[in-house]
Amino acid sequence: TSPDTPVPADAAAPFSFEIYPPRTAAGLPALYETIRVLADAGPRFISVTFGAGGSTTDRSLAVLTHILRETAVPPVAHLTCVGSTYADATAVIREFLDAGITRFLALRGDPPAGTAEEDIYLGDLESAAQLVQLIDRVQAECSPYREQEIPGVPGAARVQPASRVEIAVAAFPNGHPRSRHRFEDIDALLAKQAAGATSAITQLFFHADEYLAFVERARAAGVRIPIVPGIMPITSPARLRRVLELTGDPRPDDLGEALETATEAAAQRAVGIAHAADLARAVLDGGAPGIHLYAFNNHETVLAVLRAAGLIEQETLA
Ligand code: FAD
Numbered sequence: 001t002s003p004d005t006p007v008p009a010d011a012a013a014p015f016s017f018e019i020y021p022p023r024t025a026a027g028l029p030a031l032y033e034t035i036r037v038l039a040d041a042g043p044r045f046i047s048v049t050f051g052a053g054g055s056t057t058d059r060s061l062a063v064l065t066h067i068l069r070e071t072a073v074p075p076v077a078h079l080t081c082v083g084s085t086y087a088d089a090t091a092v093i094r095e096f097l098d099a100g101i102t103r104f105l106a107l108r109g110d111p112p113a114g115t116a117e118e119d120i121y122l123g124d125l126e127s128a129a130q131l132v133q134l135i136d137r138v139q140a141e142c143s144p145y146r147e148q149e150i151p152g153v154p155g156a157a158r159v160q161p162a163s164r165v166e167i168a169v170a171a172f173p174n175g176h177p178r179s180r181h182r183f184e185d186i187d188a189l190l191a192k193q194a195a196g197a198t199s200a201i202t203q204l205f206f207h208a209d210e211y212l213a214f215v216e217r218a219r220a221a222g223v224r225i226p227i228v229p230g231i232m233p234i235t236s237p238a239r240l241r242r243v244l245e246l247t248g249d250p251r252p253d254d255l256g257e258a259l260e261t262a263t264e265a266a267a268q269r270a271v272g273i274a275h276a277a278d279l280a281r282a283v284l285d286g287g288a289p290g291i292h293l294y295a296f297n298n299h300e301t302v303l304a305v306l307r308a309a310g311l312i313e314q315e316t317l318a
Contacts, residue, residue, distance in 0.1 A: 021056045039067070057092060075103070081124075102139075
């Protein structure tokens with residue numbers, strides 16, 4: 001085993017990774033090497049982000065088909081609908097289905113940074129829930145049908161798609177930055193479930209009780225789909241600042257101070273890894289159905305988190 005090769009501690013180890021397509025095709029070979037190492041760790045899936053407005057469609061699809069052909073790990077395609085016509089969104093879904101992609105993360109997506117929503121065309125689909133419905137409808141049209149008996153009605157049969165795609169959606173334990181009230185995010189999640197979503201992945205959060213309390217509120221409101229916590233190793237004060245701009249969360253003082261006290265980059269990285277590993281253990285111990293790690297196209301940090309959390313074996317020293 002090379003020092004880079006992770007050994008899964010358990011074949012069903014409950015983790016997945018998220019990566020993004022490189023800015024240009026020249027970045028693909030380095031990403032494919034990262035994917036090889038991530039895949040060896042045995043994740044449930046690797047998801048690939050999608051630029052809102054379709055800016056990364058070709059590169060996202062290239063990375064997804066690479067994962068499909070070259071690894072045993074199922075790829076999950078993020079898709080956004082902001083700024084898309086109904087026809088364009090349908091065409092992209094068809095293209096991905098034709099390439100063999102059967103798992104999606106359906107998102108609304110944000111308008112380009114610095115653009116006010118009222119100043120641009122937001123598209124025909126108003127929410128992630130509508131994109132869930134569209135993916136479901138397009139796949140049903142593409143899928144071969146089979147006849148199924150109707151229980152209790154002898155001789156009668158109905159046609160059903162032979163397979164269904166899996167559609168995950170986003171959830172926001174600390175609220176979406178544009179939410180108008182604290183129940184809006186639960187209502188949005190209920191709407192996504194009603195539209196056919198099969199699981200949810202959360203925006204990052206900093207403390208386990210934020211996730212656990214959100215799950216409790218969601219369950220009380222009738223959300224039944226699995227809610228997988230998204231965990232981002234925050235390995236520098238600069239990354240923490242960028243993340244807070246994105247999520248609109250207040251600064252977590254414990255993590256912020258620990259990152260600032262550790263002045264060397266290596267020590268800051270160790271703080272971020274330990275924080276993410278503690279978070280992973282706490283949410284799993286609290287009943288989370290797995291963890292989804294934001295990998296930033298770098299395998300070393302997320303694998304260090306998994307080792308520190310005891311989810312993969314320690315490195316074998318060759
Ligand atoms: P929705 O579910 O439709 O909305 C989410 C919440 O925000 C709801 O509470 C809703 O009511 C509220 N809301 C939405 N819009 C408004 C508004 N205009 N005014 C008031 N409230 C509003 N983005 C990408 O571009 N590409 C990606 O690949 C990507 N991957 C992501 C993966 C994960 C796991 C997560 C958590 C987010 C990801 N995002 C990505 C970001 C996402 O597109 C944004 O957070 C977006 O603002 C909301 O998308 P949604 O699908 O949750 O939308």
